[in-house]
Amino acid sequence: MSTTDPTSRVPADDLPPVPAEVSAQIGVVQYEEEGGFPVEHGYIWTTCASVENGNPLFWDDGVAAELTDGPIAPPTMLSVWFRPHHWSPGRTEPAVPLQAHFDLKDDLDLPEAIISSNTNTFYEPVRIGDRVRSRQVLRSISDPKTTKLGRGRFWTIDVEYLNQDDRLLGVESYTAFGYRRPELEGTES
Amino acid sequence: MTRLMHGDVSVGDQLPELAHDVTTTTVVLGALASRDWRPMHHDRDFAINRNGTKDIFLNTPNQAAWFERYVTDWTGPTGRLGRMTFRMNTSTFPGDRMVFSATVTGTSVDEVGCGWVDLDVALMVGDVATTTCATRVALPLDVNDNPWARRGDAWLP
Numbered sequence: 001m002s003t004t005d006p007t008s009r010v011p012a013d014d015l016p017p018v019p020a021e022v023s024a025q026i027g028v029v030q031y032e033e034e035g036g037f038p039v040e041h042g043y044i045w046t047t048c049a050s051v052e053n054g055n056p057l058f059w060d061d062g063v064a065a066e067l068t069d070g071p072i073a074p075p076t077m078l079s080v081w082f083r084p085h086h087w088s089p090g091r092t093e094p095a096v097p098l099q100a101h102f103d104l105k106d107d108l109d110l111p112e113a114i115i116s117s118n119t120n121t122f123y124e125p126v127r128i129g130d131r132v133r134s135r136q137v138l139r140s141i142s143d144p145k146t147t148k149l150g151r152g153r154f155w156t157i158d159v160e161y162l163n164q165d166d167r168l169l170g171v172e173s174y175t176a177f178g179y180r181r182p183e184l185e186g187t188e189s
Numbered sequence: 190m191t192r193l194m195h196g197d198v199s200v201g202d203q204l205p206e207l208a209h210d211v212t213t214t215t216v217v218l219g220a221l222a223s224r225d226w227r228p229m230h231h232d233r234d235f236a237i238n239r240n241g242t243k244d245i246f247l248n249t250p251n252q253a254a255w256f257e258r259y260v261t262d263w264t265g266p267t268g269r270l271g272r273m274t275f276r277m278n279t280s281t282f283p284g285d286r287m288v289f290s291a292t293v294t295g296t297s298v299d300e301v302g303c304g305w306v307d308l309d310v311a312l313m314v315g316d317v318a319t320t321t322c323a324t325r326v327a328l329p330l331d332v333n334d335n336p337w338a339r340r341g342d343a344w345l346p
Contacts, residue, residue: 043222050215050222050251055260056190057266067266068337075270076253083224119274120253121346125337 015108015144015151020108022164025138031099032135035082039130044073044079074155075143078161078170100157101176108141108179110152119173124163131164139173152179192265195296195328197303202264204291204308209255212245213283219251246280256310256322259289264326269336271305271346272325278318285314291324301343304330 017101048058056063057072064071073081083097105113126132154177161169209215213233220230225248228235247255253273261268281287295307297323308324325334325346 029226043224046218046259047222047251047254050218051254051258052209053254053261054190055261055266063266067335074254074256074257076273077223078248079250080223086226115277117274117276118249119272121272122270123344123346124340 001004015110015153018140018141019107020155022104022143025100026140029098030136030138032133033082035132035134036082036085036088039073039081039126039128039132041071041128044071044128047074047080068125073127075122075125075170077118078120078122078126078132079134079159079172081126081130082161098136098137098157098159098174101155101174104138104141104155104157104176104189105178108153108178110180112150112152112181113176113178114149115174115176116154116183117175120170121173122139122170124167124169126163126169130169132163132169135160135162145177147177147179149177150179150181152177154178190262192267193263193328194332195298195306195330198293198296198328200293200295202293204259204293204310207259207262207289209287211281211283211285211287213245215281216245216247216251219254220248223248223250223254225250238257242280242282244282244284246282249275249277252277252281252312252320253322255287255289255312256320256324259291259310260308260324260326263291264328267329267335267337269327269339270324271327271344272323274323276321278320281312281314281319288313290300294323298330299345301339301345302330303335303336303339303343303345304328 044058064074137158139158144153154175156173156175159172163169217231224268229240230245230248233245236242289312291308291310294309297305304327306326306328310322310324311318313321329335
């Protein structure tokens with residue numbers, strides 16, 4: 001537990017250093033998992049319908065053959081192919097997306113966190129029948145910072161998506177700020 | 190649908206606005222289409238009493254799908270998204286009127302000959318930009334160019 005300067009809401013001894021075992025995770029592949037089902041056309045049409053996307057790439061096989069050598073999924077559907085079913089046989093715990101993020105909250109003892117920005121980069125098109133794999137890579141952890149939310153650290157986690165041929169489909173890069181609320185400093189461990 | 194060419198675009202160009210009235214169906218359909226089962230996107234009681242929001246709200250993956258639709262309505266099918274950076278400022282609820290707008294902030298041709306356009310896109314509700322998205326999209330340089338044909342080292346998003 002931090003000690004506090006009574007004249008300030010910022011703790012005098014600041015945040016504890018990042019544990020060596022957490023720093024050691026930077027650049028290391030974690031939580032490599034395969035999506036629960038192959039990429040299918042039905043979800044593509046449902047997604048396009050949900051936003052009234054009439055792009056003929058997703059509706060007209062002739063256009064898809066001409067431009068993309070056959071049907072592909074909208075690039076922004078990248079993470080759809082990995083999200084777990086709401087229920088599946090034998091599951092006892094709810095699946096948590098971006099587990100590395102929740103690990104950091106615990107390991108750095110920063111109970112609150114927000115995603116401050118999210119960059120999606122698209123590589124090889126996702127095709128019908130692809131089996132999408134994802135893996136999480138912690139890229140960085142900042143020095144302690146103070147924002148209007150509180151005192152904490154920024155971290156960046158990449159979620160990389162690959163197909164069955166190990167071709168990179170895309171990367172979602174999340175920058176989060178994990179923090180402690182100022183009013184809680186010195187009152188709770 | 191139009192097939193926009195790189196040479197048709199200049200810095201400062203404004204894209205035509207797209208307006209859409211958000212309903213409960215918009216939010217629920219979008220959440221389920223993106224396989225997002227979290228209750229704040231379909232259960233109004235949960236959203237209000239557990240999350241403290243005024244209603245269910247659009248999830249981020251479906252917002253991304255809306256941004257994609259907006260940009261490719263403009264480019265046509267030969268436009269290929271390379272990169273999107275989102276900043277989520279506040280939520281979008283049933284009853285809101287979403288208005289998408291965008292400005293061209295850059296045009297370039299990279300070292301492998303791919304033509305790029307950079308856009309600042311905003312999802313506005315009233316005077317508030319609820320989400321913004323810096324978008325990088327590839328467009329054909331001429332009628333014989335197809336950004337979708339680029340693979341490996343020839344695609345540098």
